[in-house]
Amino acid sequence: MTTKPGITPPVCSYEGSDYQSQFWDNANRRYEDAVETVAIDRLFDQGGKLLLELGAGAGRLTQRYKGWERIVLLDYSRTQLLQARQRLGDSDKFVYVAADIYKLPFVNGLFDGATMIRTLHHMADAPQTLQSIRRVMAQDSLFLLEFANKRNLKSIFRWLLRKQAWSPFSPEQVEFVELNYNFHPRTILETLRQSGFENEKNLGVSLFRSNWFKNHVKHERLVNWDARFQDKKPFTGLTPSIFTLNRAAGSSEKPVQGSFFSCPICSTALPEAKATQICPGCSHEWQYSQGIYEFRIHPE
Numbered sequence: 585m586t587t588k589p590g591i592t593p594p595v596c597s598y599e600g601s602d603y604q605s606q607f608w609d610n611a612n613r614r615y616e617d618a619v620e621t622v623a624i625d626r627l628f629d630q631g632g633k634l635l636l637e638l639g640a641g642a643g644r645l646t647q648r649y650k651g652w653e654r655i656v657l658l659d660y661s662r663t664q665l666l667q668a669r670q671r672l673g674d675s676d677k678f679v680y681v682a683a684d685i686y687k688l689p690f691v692n693g694l695f696d697g698a699t700m701i702r703t704l705h706h707m708a709d710a711p712q713t714l715q716s717i718r719r720v721m722a723q724d725s726l727f728l729l730e731f732a733n734k735r736n737l738k739s740i741f742r743w744l745l746r747k748q749a750w751s752p753f754s755p756e757q758v759e760f761v762e763l764n765y766n767f768h769p770r771t772i773l774e775t776l777r778q779s780g781f782e783n784e785k786n787l788g789v790s791l792f793r794s795n796w797f798k799n800h801v802k803h804e805r806l807v808n809w810d811a812r813f814q815d816k817k818p819f820t821g822l823t824p825s826i827f828t829l830n831r832a833a834g835s836s837e838k839p840v841q842g843s844f845f846s847c848p849i850c851s852t853a854l855p856e857a858k859a860t861q862i863c864p865g866c867s868h869e870w871q872y873s874q875g876i877y878e879f880r881i882h883p884e
């Protein structure tokens with residue numbers, strides 16, 4: 585994982601990383617993968633026309649979003665998207681887009697739903713991120729957001745034992761490794777509200793995320809326990825991962841029929857052409873190659 589200098593806010597890139605094989609294909613993450621699936625199935629089962637998957641990476645979760653006619657997989661890393669395309673194939677159902685979440689290359693109000701799992705974790709500016717997402721969402725559409733919770737049981741104990749300098753109870757985000765952020769739940773809920781989302785439901789996930797539990801309790805039993813506690817207070821607010829379901833409140837612009845992309849430099853509408861295009865507004869050339877739309881302003 586590397587950071588891209590010279591871009592504000594800075595962007596975290598998994599370009600060229602073996603994140604999928606090192607992190608997810610590792611048996612030790614079986615628990616996280618299973619309990620995240622439970623939470624997604626509980627909160628986000630309605631399906632629809634066009635879904636935006638933010639930080640889709642190598643497409644680990646894409647097929648869990650059942651009932652969607654089309655899914656746009658967006659990631660900053662082109663190599664992650666190439667892995668996703670290898671997994672899911674080339675069809676009209678999946679659209680692969682390399683882009684910066686702060687500068688989403690879509691017309692206003694385009695999407696009927698959006699998901700962002702394990703991605704806000706890497707965003708330095710949460711308000712700007714959530715406002716950018718709200719812009720491209722249709723009125724009343726649903727947004728499933730997962731974030732890393734700084735006020736989790738482990739960090740509370742570590743703080744009480746003075747093994748951790750920062751307070752898990754203070755509202756600001758904590759950057760524990762460069763471009764890795766944990767957030768306070770109240771701050772995220774308030775930021776969602778200010779960005780035009782109405783919070784509907786939250787689940788606390790990965791309560792038993794520790795090697796001790798993973799080594800001493802059978803996988804199926806641990807997943808069952810997690811599922812049982814996901815909606816039980818006070819645990820909902822004390823898990824390392826929180827899933828929130830939010831509705832795009834207020835009004836959204838209706839996109840013009842056939843419009844899809846929007847130039848991230850000058851906001852001119854661009855068609856879904858499956859080809860390299862020159863923006864009529866600013867003359868920037870936006871590449872399309874290996875089945876991937878390139879909308880990063882500063883690609884590698």
Ligand SMILES: [Zn+2]
Binds near residue numbers: 848851865867
């Ligand atoms: Zn342009």
